[in-house]
Amino acid sequence: MPKIEINPGIAPFPKPIVLVGAMVNNRPNFNTIAWFNRLNGRPNIWGVAMGKKKYTLEGIRQSRKFSINFPTVDIVDRVDFCGIYSGREVDKSETFDVFFGELGDVPMVKECPVTAECSVYEIVELPSTSLLLGEVKHAYVDEHIITDGTPDLRKINPFVFVRPGDQYWALGKSVGNAWSIGKTLKE
């Protein structure tokens, strides 16, 4: 198969989708983000890359805390809504049932079966985004999605963001056990 070179501005892989929550001007606000992942194990640090002018980021810079909410397919339309419109133009404080946890004024989404409160560990300024590193302080779950004390993706119905085409996709089936199927290749 001959390889061809193309424009390097691509990002051709499935991305997790989260709702980033914060109080902004005394109101809960949520922004949909696909540039997210875990970046450190202990402590548990998650990274979120956000456009520098995001309304949600304004609140996070002040409070130094935010929430991460993992949505399911049931609320995909509201998740998309929070990615299209800025909190500067629409009031998202009633888009979801909001609850608060240990850190106090960090809004979380009740409809999400797993949510977490984070404190800002560091903000790394990149050319067009601010890379928010958050240390996970508290995590909250719906009891029915727990297996052996931890959230079970097999009981959740998550989705990922896929481009081009710009679609949300549900997950399919297992194609192998990690830390396992590769072992047969070692002589």
Next chain:
Amino acid sequence: MPKIEINPGIAPFPKPIVLVGAMVNNRPNFNTIAWFNRLNGRPNIWGVAMGKKKYTLEGIRQSRKFSINFPTVDIVDRVDFCGIYSGREVDKSETFDVFFGELGDVPMVKECPVTAECSVYEIVELPSTSLLLGEVKHAYVDEHIITDGTPDLRKINPFVFVRPGDQYWALGKSVGNAWSIGKTLKE
């Protein structure tokens, strides 16, 4: 639904899987990473969080360049293999068909329909990982997965990493068009 608080050491979301490639001690080496995402649009910067003692990272610190290779379900066993064993204990230089591009000594995986060469933009040191920020310099694809000049995930067969359970999952079906289904919620 009452929420319960659990141990905050979780990361309950599907993660993209990539092979990070570099020359280490004059041999191609590849490491499987799930803590990966795009972090900036222009320039196109991707972030990879790697354990500080990873063998691949040793090579990248010297050469200041690396590859990102997006695997398909066909090679999931070899991808798992590269996540289980360190290049210190096994020679991975013949695990894949290797090719090289414009940057020269940056090994890429021919079996991956999309690969890219990156130069190190910055390395952010976190408590247990090094967060490698790489600027995408060149991207290479198999022609048959291209639609309108860009790699098309609908023609690729990617997978994500899911824990707990530690499995690789294929993707499912579309559950909605992004930047679209949320519009109906705006009055």
